[in-house]
Amino acid sequence: MAINWYPGHMAKTRREITECIDMVDAVIEIRDARIASSSANPIIDQLCEGKPRLILLNKADLSEERVTNMWIQSLSNEFTKVTVGNSLTGKGLNNIKPLLNELLKEKLDAYRKKGLVKYTIRVMVVGIPNVGKSSFINRVGNNTRAKVGDKPGVTKTKQWIKTKLDIDLMDTPGVLWPKFEDESVGLNLAFTGAIKDEIMDIETLALKLIExxxxxxxERLKERYKLDELSEDPLVNMENMALKRGAILPGKNIDYTRIAVMVLDEFRGGKLGKISLERP
Incomplete structure (x- = not known):
């Protein structure tokens, strides 16, 4: 399944990040904990090179904790801290400021020696669409500024935001690279909703997810859809799931679109339990 999605405003975002990166002390990159690699953006690596980075593995309540901990170990280094959280509930977000203080310790110490004790850290928030960036900003912000939606690419303007964490955030539109060289990356993004369903073959996408x-x-599939056994053929499993759920058209034909939507919605909503789609 070839996936190529690059709205025009994302090209503009590259220019904006380049123009504004020197205005911030650090970068907060928000990723989806279920796809901690696929939800990273190589463009961000390039544009934010040299800046201390804090990676927030968001939606961690939907990912398998053991795998998420593996990602924390894998992604952490001298210039990068990693934390987990949930931007909708606020869980884990109190770790943000202490970790930024660690990343910027030398800079903050230098300011203190000059008498600048109450320096406010300025941070750019980046991430691909639909990883929870707007929800994060609204959760930590002093007022609601970022639009939130389930559709990728809702946030489209740059803005500074004061926060309860005593840091200033620069919001940027979601960015996504123009072409997926690895099909699995594109599929992972589509599974989690980072790519608009409207441009996808929803039935094929659900079939790939079932696979x-x-x-x-x-066991999660069997339990959720009340299946006694699983076939090696994902199409057979999809059809059996449709029969169990009553996704049937007149003439007793399988309603593939209906069962596809069910599977994707239930996966995205955590109804299948904590699932991680990739490992370090």
Missing amino acids: VLQTYYP
Whole structure:
């Protein structure tokens, strides 16, 4: 399944980040904990090179904790801290300021020696669409500034935001690279909703997700859809799931679109339990 999605405003975002990166002390990159690699953006690596970075693995309540901890170890280094949280509930977000203080310790110490004790850290928030960036900003902000929606690419303007964490945030539109060289990356983004369903073949997408889930989380599929056994063929499993859920058209034909929407919605909503789609 070839996926190529690059709205015009995302090209503009590259220019904006380049123009504004020198105005901030650090970068907060928000990723989806379920796809901690696929939800990273190589463009961000390039544009934010040299800046201390804090990676927030968001939606961690939907990911498998053991795997998420593996990602924390894998992604952390001298210039990068990693934390987990949930931008909707606020869980884990209190770790943000202490970790930024650690990343910027030398700079903050230098300011203190000059008598600038109450320096406010300025941070750019970046991330691909639909990883929870706007929800994060609204959760920590002193007032609601960022629009929130389930559709990718809702946030489209740059803005400074005061926060309860005593840091200033620069919001940027979601950015996504123009072409997916690895099909699995594009699929992972589509599974989690980072790519608009409207441009996808929803039935094929759900079939691919079932194929992944029957490999790594077979018991979850069997339990959720009340299946006694799983076939090696994901299409057979999809059809059996449709029969169990009553996704049937007149003439007793399978309603593939209906069961596809069910599977994707239930995965995205955590109804299948804590699932991580990739590992370090």
